Amino acid sequence: MEMSARLRQVLFPDGYVWFVFFSALDIMLTWVVLHVGGREANALADRIIWRFGLPGLVVYKFTLVVLVILICETVGRRNRETARKLLSVGIMLTCMPVVLAMALLALHR
Secondary structure, eight states, X not given: OOHHHHHHOOSOHHXXXXXXXXXXXXXXXXXXXXXXXXXXXXXXXXXXXXXXHHHHHHXXXXXXXXXXXXXXXXXXXXXXXXXXXXXXXXXXHHHHHHHHHHHHHXXXX
């Protein structure tokens, strides 16, 4: 395989799609929860929302997404299984606030 083609491929494209999907859901549901009277549990995210609003939240969240993907790609070039586990943990952690927000919204109705 040619070097430039190898550099363009990511190791876990399907996993990254799920990670980005749940991260986007987290942003959307956080915003909905805030607008029905809830609060942000993450102190740093709460400060960012207070100071920069939704655009700040989006930049913050997707900076974290890019960081996780870069870490997985870097680690995965040395140890693919470790990187796969890191990504799986990242996806699970990102699912937690989504599930919590959905439960809070269901209870709020």
